[in-house]
Amino acid sequence: MVKQVILPPDFNEKEIAKFIHDVIGPDGFPRESEILFDFSKLRFVDGVGLTVLCNTIDWLMHKKIRCIFHIGQKYLNDYLVYMDDCGFFEKYTNTPLRPHRAVRDTTLPIKKIDHAHSQAWMDFHFTPWMCIKLNVNKNKLSSLKTCINEIFNNIKDHSSFNEGFIHVQHYPRINRIDISISDIGVGIPSNIKRKYGEMSDKDAILKASQEGVTSKSHPNNMGIGLDYLSVTVASNGGRVSIHSGYGLYLCRPDRNGLDRESFQMDAMYPGTLVDIQLPIERFIGDEEGEEEEFEW
Amino acid sequence: MVINVLNHVPFCFSTEQGDTIRALVEEKLAYNEFVTVSFSGVSEVTSSFINSAFVALLNSYNIKFIKSHIRFVSVSKQVSDMLRRCFDNAQKEHLPPVVA
Numbered sequence: 001m002v003k004q005v006i007l008p009p010d011f012n013e014k015e016i017a018k019f020i021h022d023v024i025g026p027d028g029f030p031r032e033s034e035i036l037f038d039f040s041k042l043r044f045v046d047g048v049g050l051t052v053l054c055n056t057i058d059w060l061m062h063k064k065i066r067c068i069f070h071i072g073q074k075y076l077n078d079y080l081v082y083m084d085d086c087g088f089f090e091k092y093t094n095t096p097l098r099p100h101r102a103v104r105d106t107t108l109p110i111k112k113i114d115h116a117h118s119q120a121w122m123d124f125h126f127t128p129w130m131c132i133k134l135n136v137n138k139n140k141l142s143s144l145k146t147c148i149n150e151i152f153n154n155i156k157d158h159s160s161f162n163e164g165f166i167h168v169q170h171y172p173r174i175n176r177i178d179i180s181i182s183d184i185g186v187g188i189p190s191n192i193k194r195k196y197g198e199m200s201d202k203d204a205i206l207k208a209s210q211e212g213v214t215s216k217s218h219p220n221n222m223g224i225g226l227d228y229l230s231v232t233v234a235s236n237g238g239r240v241s242i243h244s245g246y247g248l249y250l251c252r253p254d255r256n257g258l259d260r261e262s263f264q265m266d267a268m269y270p271g272t273l274v275d276i277q278l279p280i281e282r283f284i285g286d287e288e289g290e291e292e293e294f295e296w
Numbered sequence: 297m298v299i300n301v302l303n304h305v306p307f308c309f310s311t312e313q314g315d316t317i318r319a320l321v322e323e324k325l326a327y328n329e330f331v332t333v334s335f336s337g338v339s340e341v342t343s344s345f346i347n348s349a350f351v352a353l354l355n356s357y358n359i360k361f362i363k364s365h366i367r368f369v370s371v372s373k374q375v376s377d378m379l380r381r382c383f384d385n386a387q388k389e390h391l392p393p394v395v396a
Contacts, residue, residue, distance in 0.1 A: 119307045142340040142374035149309055153344040157311070212385050224343035224381060287373050291336065294368035294376050 003032035011049030021267035040072025047169035051180035059184040059270040108168035115156040140285030150225035184271040189245040205247030206262035237282025243269040308341035314348025336370035346382040
C-alpha cells in the first residue's frame with residue numbers, strides 16, 4: 001500500500017507534528033511500506049521544514065520504506081526552486097529539477113555530516129559563512145561553535161547513529177539566522193528514561209536540559225551540552241527548540257535569565273531536532289582577550 | 297613538562313581526543329610529576345573533551361592533587377569557562393557522603 005503525504009502549504013516548525021503524524025503511526029512505525037510525498041500544495045518551506053523532511057526521508061529509507069516524490073506543479077514555485085537550490089532533489093533522485101541549480105548566498109545548504117567530518121565542516125564552511133553574515137571575527141563564534149560541536153557529540157554518544165543533518169539559513173528580511181540540526185537516533189527522552197526511570201517525554205526533555213543531568217550514554221558525560229546550548233543562545237538573544245520523541249523543549253531569554261518550558265506533543269519525532277534562531281542585531285558573541293593562565 | 301594539546305590532537309572536540317590527552321597527563325601524574333597543559337591556538341573546547349581529558353582524572357586522583365599538579369596555560373575565555381563548568385559540575389557528583 002502507498003500512503004500519500006501531502007506536504008503542508010507552509011512547511012515550518014508549526015507543521016512538524018502534523019507532518020510526522022501523517023508519516024508515522026501511533027506504534028512508532030511508518031504508516032505504509034511506500035510513502036508518496038506530494039509537493040503540489042507546497043507554497044513555503046523554511047530551513048526547519050527542509051531539515052525535518054530530509055531527516056524523515058532518511059529515517060524511512062533506513063527502515064527500507066520506499067519514498068516517492070510527486071511534484072504536481074507545472075511551473076516550479078519559488079520554494080521548490082529553493083529546495084532544488086539546496087540540493088534536495090539531486091540528493092534523493094540524483095537529478096536536480098533544473099539543470100543549472102545554484103546554492104544561494106543566504107544558505108548553507110542541508111548536509112548530512114558524520115561525527116568525524118563535522119569539525120572540518122565547521123571550520124571550512126560554517127565559520128567563514130557565519131563570520132560574513134554576523135560581521136564578526138571567528139573568535140566571537142567560539143561558544144556558538146561549541147554548542148554545535150556538543151550536538152554532534154550528543155549524536156555520536158547518545159544516538160545509535162553517527163551522523164546528522166545540518167542546515168543554516170539567513171533570513172535577510174527579518175535579520176535572523178536559523179540553524180537546524182537533526183538526527184534519527186533513539187531520541188533524548190528514551191535515553192533519560194533509561195537512567196532516571198519512567199516519566200513523560202515532556203518531563204524527560206526538560207530534565208535533560210538542566211546542567212548535570214545526563215543519560216551517561218558515555219561514562220565521561222556530565223550533562224553540560226543542552227544547558228550550555230540554552231545559555232549560549234539565550235545570552236545572544238536567540239531561541240532554542242528541541243523536538244525529540246513526544247517532547248518539545250523551548251528556551252528563550254526573559255527578564256530573569258532563561259525561560260525554559262516543555263510540552264507533550266501528539267506525534268513522535270523520529271530522533272532529535274534542534275533549531276536555533278539567532279537575531280543578528282542581538283548577537284554579541286564571545287568576549288575577546290589574550291590567552292591567559294587558568295585560575296583554579 | 298608542557299603538553300601542547302595541538303601537538304597531539306587536531307581539535308579539542310571528541311571524547312577520543314580527550315582520551316589521548318589524558319593518557320599523556322596520567323603518565324606524568326603517576327610519577328607525581330607536575331604537568332603544564334597549553335591550549336595555545338585552541339579557540340574552543342567541548343565538554344566531552346574536557347570531561348574525558350581532565351575530569352576523568354577524578355576517578356584516580358582527588359581534586360586537591362589535580363589542582364596542585366596541573367596548570368592550564370594559554371587558555372581562551374571559552375576554554376576557561378568550559379574547564380570551570382566541567383570541574384564544578386563534576387565536583388557536585390564527587391561530593392563525599394554526609395554522615396547525619
